Amino acid sequence: MSGRAEVRAWRPGLTGVVEVLHAHFPSHAYPSHTHDAWTVLIVDEGAVRYDLDRHEHGLAQAQVSLLPPHVPHDGRSVLPEGFRKRVLYLAPDRLGEDLIGAAVDQPEYVDPLLRHRIHQLHRVLGDGREDLEAQSRLLLIEERLRQHLKREVTSPPDRRDAGVAARLRDLLDEHVRDGITLDDAAKVVHAHPAHLVRAFSREYGMPPHRYLTGRRVDLARRYLLDGRPAAEVAALAGFYDQSHLNRHFRKMLGVTPKSFAAPRP
Structure with missing residues (x-):
């Protein structure tokens, strides 16, 4: 790790997430403070020790920490080289004030599925272009967190509808x-x-967002074969811009839109 603190924070266009924070702190220690949001924290490098409501806790890379709103906590590195973390701040009503006490009692979870879903949501929010995917991933994260808070973590029922x-x-x-x-x-x-x-x-x-992306790629193919330029096709097919179209088109078909619609020799 480098010796200087690095922080990247932004407000995504996803209802329910009030802030995203990616940070590396080689030496910084948080004083006691509170948030008005639920804090969903994962550590990517190092380990963190913190006090929550005057009780000491620790967070390693295999865990997820959920800190409730309005409850004092601090934070410091366990290792001399510091730590790297990613945080989602969720609006207080996303989980409900009635679950704050449960989060104070047990703020860390060893749950590989939950941690992976949080990692996936950070990746999607970093891109900022996959609205439906971000919504889907947030809902499943919140569902899993509620199960932990209510001590009801189970495999979801295999119920078709x-x-x-x-x-x-x-x-x-x-x-x-x-x-x-x-x-x-x-x-x-x-x-x-x-x-x-x-x-x-x-x-x-497949999840809904992947189905929708596939339909948009199909629509883009038709426009491309009609002779429309890729920049115009991106907007017509529902993509943010040409680079967004290129990424999904190449992922789906293995070639760029330009190569796909190139004239036959």
Whole structure:
């Protein structure tokens, strides 16, 4: 690790996440303080020791820490070379004030699935272009955190719901270009957003965001074969820009849009 502190913080365009923080602290120690948000913390290098409500805790790389709003805590490195961390700050109503006490009693979890989902959400938020994927990943993280807080961590039931899955697919097909949020889809389908994600994934073998991306790539192919330029096709097919189209097109087909639509010799 280098000897200078590095901090990158931003407010993503994802409802429920008020701030994202990526930081490396070689020597900094946090004094006691509080947040008005839920703090979801993972450590990528080093280890952290902290006091929460006057009780000492530790966080290693295999764990996830959930610090509740309005409860004093501090933070310091266990190792002399410092630590590197990633943090999601969730709006207080995302988990509910009734669960604050449970988080004070047990703020760390050894849960590889939860940690991996948090890592995936950080990756998506760093890109800032995959709205539906970010919504889906946040919902599953919050569901898992609630299970920990209520001491109900189990494998999700293998429950199929073909009707809900089909209705969501129809909505995605209707909104290929403009997209649709999971909250809006849930209102139309009359199902919880997290149930939408699970039902769709079980029925079609992929999450909703991946299905939508595939439909957008299909639409882009048609426009490209009509002779439209890639920059124009990106907007017509629902991508943020040409680089966004290029990345998903290449991932799906192994070639760039330009190569795909090149004239035959």
